[in-house]
Each structure stands twice: as C-alpha cells, then as structure tokens.
Amino acid sequence: MGDVLRWRVLPMLVLLASSLVLYVRILPKKSISECSLLPYDHYWITSKRIVTPQGVINGAVEVRDGKIVSVVESDYQKGSLLGGKVVDYGNAVIMPGLIDVHAHLDEPGRVEWEGFSSGTKAAAAGGVTTLVDMPLNSFPSTVSEETLRMKVEAAQKKIYVDVGFWGGLVPHNAFNTSMLEGLLHAGALGLKSFMCPSGINDFPMTNSTHIKEGLYVLAKFKRPLLVHAEVVLDSKNSEGLLDDDPSYRSYATYLKSRPPSWEEAAIKDLLAVAQDTKTGGQAEGAHVHIVHLSDAKASLDLIEDEKRNGPNGASISVETCPHYLAFAAEEIADGDTRFKCAPPIRDVTNRQNLWEALIDGHIDMLSSDHSPSIPELKLFDEGDFLRAWGGISSLQYVLPITWTYGQKYGVSFSQIATWWSERPAKLAGQKYKGAIILGNDADFAVWEPEVEFELDENYKTYHKHPNISPYIGRRLSGKVLATFVRGNLVFSERSHAPAACGSPILAK
Numbered sequence: 201m202g203d204v205l206r207w208r209v210l211p212m213l214v215l216l217a218s219s220l221v222l223y224v225r226i227l228p229k230k231s232i233s234e235c236s237l238l239p240y241d242h243y244w245i246t247s248k249r250i251v252t253p254q255g256v257i258n259g260a261v262e263v264r265d266g267k268i269v270s271v272v273e274s275d276y277q278k279g280s281l282l283g284g285k286v287v288d289y290g291n292a293v294i295m296p297g298l299i300d301v302h303a304h305l306d307e308p309g310r311v312e313w314e315g316f317s318s319g320t321k322a323a324a325a326g327g328v329t330t331l332v333d334m335p336l337n338s339f340p341s342t343v344s345e346e347t348l349r350m351k352v353e354a355a356q357k358k359i360y361v362d363v364g365f366w367g368g369l370v371p372h373n374a375f376n377t378s379m380l381e382g383l384l385h386a387g388a389l390g391l392k393s394f395m396c397p398s399g400i401n402d403f404p405m406t407n408s409t410h411i412k413e414g415l416y417v418l419a420k421f422k423r424p425l426l427v428h429a430e431v432v433l434d435s436k437n438s439e440g441l442l443d444d445d446p447s448y449r450s451y452a453t454y455l456k457s458r459p460p461s462w463e464e465a466a467i468k469d470l471l472a473v474a475q476d477t478k479t480g481g482q483a484e485g486a487h488v489h490i491v492h493l494s495d496a497k498a499s500l501d502l503i504e505d506e507k508r509n510g511p512n513g514a515s516i517s518v519e520t521c522p523h524y525l526a527f528a529a530e531e532i533a534d535g536d537t538r539f540k541c542a543p544p545i546r547d548v549t550n551r552q553n554l555w556e557a558l559i560d561g562h563i564d565m566l567s568s569d570h571s572p573s574i575p576e577l578k579l580f581d582e583g584d585f586l587r588a589w590g591g592i593s594s595l596q597y598v599l600p601i602t603w604t605y606g607q608k609y610g611v612s613f614s615q616i617a618t619w620w621s622e623r624p625a626k627l628a629g630q631k632y633k634g635a636i637i638l639g640n641d642a643d644f645a646v647w648e649p650e651v652e653f654e655l656d657e658n659y660k661t662y663h664k665h666p667n668i669s670p671y672i673g674r675r676l677s678g679k680v681l682a683t684f685v686r687g688n689l690v691f692s693e694r695s696h697a698p699a700a701c702g703s704p705i706l707a708k
C-alpha cells in the first residue's frame with residue numbers, strides 16, 4: 201500500500217467505522233431508562249447468597265453493558281466500587297435467571313389465551329429471564345420458515361424477557377427436508393413433536409418414521425428434538441369416547457384414561473429411534489429430549505437404562521414439571537379441571553419417585569409447560585375432565601413452587617439453578633446463559649426464600665387468566681424481588697420496566 205493510501209484512506213476508514221459503531225449503538229437501542237428500572241449500564245449487585253457454579257458465595261457481581269464482567273467473593277468494599285453504583289440485595293438470593301424451555305405463549309392467533317406481553321410479564325415477575333416458546337397453540341403453528349417469521353414479528357416490542365422458539369415437526373414437513381432446513385436456518389432452536397394427538401388441529405402427531413427423518417435434519421444443525429411422549433394404546437379409554445360416562449367429573453376417570461403405559465410405550469419407541477443419535481449413528485449430533493415426564497416407574501426405568509450407557513448411548517434428556525412435583529391425584533377434587541394436563545398428575549407415590557429421580561439426576565431439568573387457554577375451555581361449570589382443555593397455567597410461580605414443595609426433600613439453591621438454568625441453557629443451545637460466571641449475560645433472579653405469601657386475589661399475577669391456575673389459593677414461600685435480563689432490571693418490587701426490551705433468540 202502506498203504512503204498516500206496509508207495516511208489518507210486509513211484514517212478516513214477508521215472515522216467511518218467509528219461513526220458507524222456510534223450509529224448502530226445510538227439509534228436502534230432503547231434508552232436504558234425505558235428498558236430498565238436501574239439507570240446504569242455499569243454497576244454491581246451484591247448479596248450474601250449468590251449462586252455460582254462453584255457454590256453459594258457472599259459477594260458481588262459486576263455488570264457492564266448487559267454482561268457479567270466480574271464475580272467477586274466477600275472482601276469487596278460495599279459502596280466504594282465504581283462510585284457507588286451498587287445495588288445491595290442483602291440476604292436475598294441472587295441466582296441465574298430461570299430458563300423455561302417449555303412455554304406456550306399462543307401468539308399469533310390465540311392471544312386471548314395468553315400472548316407475548318402477558319406471558320413475558322409473568323415470566324419477568326417470576327424470575328424467568330428466558331423462555332422458549334412451543335410451536336403449537338398459537339395459530340398458525342410454527343412449522344416453516346414463514347410461520348417462524350410470523351412468531352418473531354408478533355413478539356416485536358412485546359417481550360419483557362428473551363424468547364427463543366421451537367419449531368414443529370409434523371407429518372407434512374417431516375419428509376420435506378428443505379422445509380425443515382428452512383425452519384432451522386431461520387433460527388428455530390430445535391424441533392418439537394407429539395406422539396399422540398396434540399389437541400390442536402394444525403399440529404398433527406408424528407410416528408417413529410417422521411421422528412427419524414426429523415433427527416437426520418437436526419443432526420446437521422446439532423439441535424434437539426423435544427417430544428411429547430405418550431401414545432394412545434386403548435382407544436376405548438381415550439378422551440372423547442367416554443362422553444356419555446357420568447363419571448366424567450371424577451379425576452380418577454381421567455387418570456385411568458391416560459395410564460402410565462401410554463408414556464412407557466411412547467418412550468420405548470422413541471428410545472429405539474434415538475439410537476441413531478449415538479456417536480457414529482446416522483443422526484449423530486441430534487439430541488432427543490422427553491418433555492414433561494409424569495410416570496416415575498416403567499417410563500423412568502427405560503430412560504435410566506438408556507442413560508447408563510453414558511457417552512456410548514443415545515443422546516437423551518428428560519424434564520418434568522412443577523405440577524407433577526406439587527400435586528397428587530388423591531388431592532384433586534372432582535370437577536376441578538384446573539388440574540387437567542397430559543400426561544396426567546399421578547398418585548402420591550409417583551410424586552415422591554419423581555422428586556427422588558430429579559434429586560438423583562435421572563431427570564435432568566424442570567420446565568413449566570405453561571399451557572393456558574381461555575377459562576371457558578376449562579369447562580368449570582360442567583367440571584368435565586374428559587372434554588376440558590388440558591394444560592396447566594403456572595409460569596409466574598415456578599420458582600416458589602419448586603422451592604416450597606422441594607423443602608421436604610432438602611432442595612438447595614444450587615440444585616434449583618441446575619434444574620432451572622444451567623441444564624435448560626444447554627438444551628436450548630444458549631452458551632452465554634444459565635450460570636453466574638464471567639462473560640455470561642447478566643440474567644438474574646433475585647428472591648427471598650424465607651418470605652411466604654398467599655396466592656390470593658391480592659397477589660398480582662400477569663398471566664392473561666390468573667384464575668385458571670391450580671396454584672391459586674396455595675401458600676408458597678420464595679418471593680421474587682427483582683429480575684434482570686441482560687443487565688436490564690426488568691422487574692422490581694411489583695413493577696415492570698416501561699419498555700419491553702427482551703430479544704427474540706434465533707439460532708445461528
């Protein structure tokens with residue numbers, strides 16, 4: 201390069217580049233005061249109980265431009281760090297924000313059921329900093345590049361936390377590789393399919409052949425397939441066919457209509473297909489994740505057996521949900537369809553076994569399966585368990601529920617962070633989320649484990665239909681004080697930041 205070029209063009213380029221950086225930074229970014237209830241982009245948060253992968257520390261976390269830039273233990277000098285931009289949370293627990301990999305936000309198309317605004321406000325109020333939205337219950341279902349774009353469009357300026365999206369694996373895209381690739385190229389974090397009817401007309405169920413095809417495509421992208429693992433074994437007992445049975449109000453009738461054998465049979469088939477995900481297999485790189493396990497007997501045994509193969513086995517994981525850990529069939533009153541979900545909530549012994557499996561590491565993580573509907577579909581007047589919408593509304597409460605019902609089992613803060621942040625981050629491919637460590641996004645849930653509260657009409661719930669939740673009327677412990685998403689204080693003391701500055705998360 202000649203001297204003239206070096207001395208004239210280079211400085212011009214530098215100037216141009218820096219003005220571009222300025223342009224990018226200033227123009228599209230909402231001012232921090234709209235996005236955050238804290239007017240700083242560089243600050244420290246401190247507490248006596250910060251949950252890190254190395255244990256619970258008394259210390260401080262430094263945040264700059266939405267990232268964690270340092271984590272220090274005890275000997276910091278409060279208030280003197282960085283000119284006093286210190287938020288001291290005292291004895292409250294600072295945990296990585298919860299990552300809920302299984303939520304149905306229902307927008308576009310069924311915003312009267314939930315929606316990005318109400319759903320993510322509820323998430324923020326509950327310490328959930330990232331949600332991954334399911335491809336069904338919205339309309340249209342997220343099964344193509346185009347329908348994923350509709351999701352992202354619908355989420356614009358409405359989300360208070362970060363939101364990723366699962367795409368749907370359905371019969372009409374399963375054999376259409378370019379359609380599936382289009383969906384994954386467009387940013388779906390992985391795919392989700394059902395092995396039984398989903399309850400949503402434009403989201404039909406898949407069989408093992410569809411699942412196999414899906415796994416081959418997912419392998420190329422190294423992304424997971426999430427599966428609702430129940431198969432209909434005895435159609436005489438299936439929903440709808442018992443319409444004239446007068447015992448439709450009885451929870452026992454519903455429970456019998458979806459026996460554990462449905463989960464067991466599905467998981468057996470699924471694990472057979474999942475063999476392709478082994479090292480050297482045709483779908484190496486793909487991963488199979490079983491959603492909302494309820495049966496803690498034969499189904500769990502199958503999963504444990506497969507996991508015993510370790511790195512030589514299939515790449516699998518499993519989640520369960522707070523409702524299977526909090527409730528038991530024996531306690532569900534006839535006609536109380538708030539408790540209806542699929543697979544169903546089973547008996548007390550099963551609940552105990554689920555807790556033990558979670559604590560022993562056989563169940564990898566927790567998710568809400570927040571699946572609300574309009575109250576009318578819950579058929580409260582009839583109390584008809586067979587025809588009511590199946591789905592539990594719980595998103596805002598999952599942290600206090602896990603803590604409250606986990607106390608009997610001596611659950612620790614670190615375990616909650618593993619089940620609700622670290623492992624879900626890994627499943628969703630989020631390298632910079634899920635733990636309070638240097639370089640990660642500054643996503644935090646700040647909460648007071650010792651504070652108890654009643655979920656009554658005085659408790660502000662942001663779900664679109666608070667009354668359909670089976671947790672209403674319960675006493676819980678563990679109150680969320682504050683929630684940070686990429687450094688923005690998005691919820692604090694019962695209010696949200698003025699603007700919804702969550703980001704859609706698209707896989708690259």
Ligand SMILES: NC(=O)N[C@H]1NC(=O)NC1=O
Nearest residue numbers: 398399541542571590591
């Ligand atoms: N469509 C839908 O959300 N279904 C969910 N509801 C439920 O209880 N189990 C599910 O899979």
Ligand SMILES: [Zn+2]
Nearest residue numbers: 428491492542
């Ligand atoms: Zn499901």
Ligand SMILES: [Zn+2]
Nearest residue numbers: 302334569571
């Ligand atoms: Zn679901």
